[in-house]
Amino acid sequence: MSEYAIQMLGITKTFPGIVANDNVDLIVKKNEVHAILGENGAGKSTLMSVLFGAYSADAGKILINGKEVKITDPNVATSLGIGMVHQHFKLVHNYTVTENIVLGREPRNRFGILSLGAAEKKVKDLSERYGLYVDPKAIIDDITVGQQQRVEILKTLYSDSDIIILDEPTAVLTPQEIDELMEIILKLKSEGKTIVLITHKLKEIKAVADRCTVLRRGKYIDCIDITPETSEQQLASLMVGRPVKFEIEKSTCKPGKKVLEIKDITVKDAIGVEKVKDLSLDVHAGEIVGIAGVDGNGQTELLYALSGLSPIEKGQILLNGEDITKCSIRERVEKGLGHIPEDRQKHGLIAGFTVAENTVLKDFYTPKYTGKMGVLDYDAITKNSDMLIEQFDIRSGQGSITPCGALSGGNQQKVIVAREISLSPDVLLVAQPTRGLDVGAIEYIRKRIVAERDKGRAILLVSFELDEIMNLCDRIAAISKGSIVGMFNEGEKTASEIGLMMAGVKSKEDK
Amino acid sequence: MSKKEKQPFIDWFLDSNGATSVAVVILGFLAGIVLLLCIGKNPVGLFTAIKQSIIGKAAKGGGWNFRNVGETLAFSIPYILCGLSMGFAARVGLFNIGAEGQYTMGMLAAHIVAVCIPAFPGQWMLCVLAALVVGAIWGGVVGILKAKYKVSEVVATIMLNYIALYLYPLVCLNMLPQGTFNKTGRTADLASTALLDNFLIKSSNLNIGFFLMLIAVVVYWFIMEKTRLGFSLRATGFNKDAARCSGINDTKAISLSMAISGAFAGLAGACVILGLVRYSKILTSQDNYGFMGIAVALVGNSRALGIFLAGLLFGILKQAYSIMQGMGIPKEVVTVIEGLIVIFIALRSGLSLVKDYRAKAKVRKEVSK
CATH class of the missing domain: 3.40.50.300 (P-loop containing nucleotide triphosphate hydrolases)
Incomplete structure (x- = not known):
């Protein structure tokens, strides 16, 4: 077996007027948390959409577990064990957690009638195993955004994905929920999953990632190991291409009427x-x-x-x-x-x-x-x-x-x-x-x-x-x-x- | 070498709305030629007829008949005015398919004023004014319904088209003075002072409505492109939410644009009854000028000059239609050409696909370098 879960080599993807990915390499080792860092518009989401089969690349090849594959649509990606949690959740709001998870592959009994009992149990087991606590019978509308995200992660686990892509997962979360998500990511890693984390937030990368690929304006910039010594400044200047000032200098406030x-x-x-x-x-x-x-x-x-x-x-x-x-x-x-x-x-x-x-x-x-x-x-x-x-x-x-x-x-x-x-x-x-x-x-x-x-x-x-x-x-x-x-x-x-x-x-x- | 010169032309062509409109018209004619060849007729006849409509002279040696030119111009009056009606609403993001109804009501208003008021010099001006006002009301009502209560302007105008069509005979037969018995299907005569005088080519129907139309085209251009009213109308047409957010009163913009749109169509109605029909005909079926206005506005891309030229084209085709009847060429060809032009125009959005493809190819080339 190959040492690498994902190898995307020389990926180029163009849209009218822009080159979203220009000869980008992404190499993810098995069982690591790999961050993809870049500003908005750097081509992170495009790269992941290529991996997940939503777009086809104009050039380049993809190897999953060492074998070259053609990912023509998301179903192919799913069958290869790739699961994706989108930034905007794709959930049916008046369905239960379990119903959402089994959507598209509903379990039936021998009379062809929907039977959710077994599925509910599997969801419960998975959620306990990975620390993703949600009530399998809860209606999506009644649970928090953080919990909805867990449902999305459970969806990928339910279909036995080994590679889980998280697209800007913290954009909609409160700071506490972000901390919890970080825990979940580490737990998933300890259970043998490979995680790809797309983000532009440096703190999160510092917290959980093992390695980090940096993209800038559609181009591959670098892939670095994240060690305790890696500073946010260093990541930021890689991302932007020049030293960045985080704090805005401002004088003291003099409120008037x-x-x-x-x-x-x-x-x-x-x-x-x-x-x-x-x-x-x-x-x-x-x-x-x-x-x-x-x-x-x-x-x-x-x-x-x-x-x-x-x-x-x-x-x-x-x-x-x-x-x-x-x-x-x-x-x-x-x-x-x-x-x-x-x-x-x-x-x-x-x-x-x-x-x-x-x-x-x-x-x-x-x-x-x-x-x-x-x-x-x-x-x-x-x-x-x-x-x-x-x-x-x-x-x-x-x-x-x-x-x-x-x-x-x-x-x-x-x-x-x-x-x-x-x-x-x-x-x-x-x-x-x-x-x-x-x-x-x-x-x-x-x-x-x-x-x-x-x-x-x-x-x-x-x-x-x-x-x-x-x-x-x-x-x-x-x-x-x-x-x-x-x-x-x-x-x-x-x-x-x-x-x-x-x-x-x-x-x-x-x- | 030649390739290098060609590239920018294609880009220019794709970007230019005027050029695509011209290309579409040419394409429509080519299809007409193919159709004539298929049914074994000589397509030259089509162009002889068109030539005759434009310059009045059919062929070498043939006599000059300027009447044809006059008729062409006379027909183009309602086409252009209805095109302006459609175009004005379209620029504000509305689909006014009620030009037909607004036209009919304008015609009715002119008819009433021309029949009921004792003749006085310059009566036509009052008729035209009445047509403008009634057309504006007929359109404005739709605008208010749309802006205040979110009633679809498409549904509302379709219904009002029918109401106008049946209101016409209802009013004429029951409320207006009737004509003598040997003139059925008419009300009492229109006052002669209400008619739009002929000019230049006296043998034809070319009348001073032509100048009213020219004024309308200029007014259209002036309001849309030059004034602050046009600015807020165009802003609403492009992006209603942003216009509203910037303090533009979108309710007012929509109501007003439908009213102005209706006034153009109403004027068309007045010009037709006072200038083309010239007698107290009771309208019993739709004249279709309003609907053709949609095609005119599409071909003219809702710009004043574009609508003017497109309206002339449709006027030419209408006159060629009658000439071809006398030449043994199936006149339906003209209708087919008109229809094809509209379809090809509708395919214009397909050009953006070509544009996208070309942009992509260009980027790809740069990448591979």
């Missing part, structure tokens, strides 16, 4: 579920208030309500002491509310419009850009965007007339940030400002946000990355199930304390 007041608001989502309950929060001029929480705890709805995208059930929103609860979106913008939305493709910009048009999306109708008879002054619009392109270092093929859809994610985000900042709002709502961006753009956008704070703007930041919140914010509010469960100043609490609050456990001092 109260600018944004949220008083006991309740917000329902599209299907009528109360997602925000009696939430109150103040933001002062010159400070960044962060909302820390796991995705889906009301952050999105809170921002929709503040920006005016959806109405609120009860409560009040005050901007500079003025009630804006009933104001239209445009009125709010005019009164000084800026918004960098969570979903930049859907809400942030118009892909079919040029960079110039997108930079004036919120004030094109003002006398600055509109002359007599409502005729737009395209010269003024272009001048404005030329200036912003220069100022915010927006890289676009043809400058102001480039359609925004042709820009990279980071540059699209820069267009949005440029637009919002150029309107000099009193309050800036910022949601997930760095999601999916490369490290360079992340650094830049974070710096810009801090610069806005120093100019005396009030900033409300929502992010699912606790590191980002802890790094940027002057005050942090932990949110859980639509309510603020804790509020404290920068540096007062550790990440794990905040994590507990995010999971809904109130801190002792508060009680």
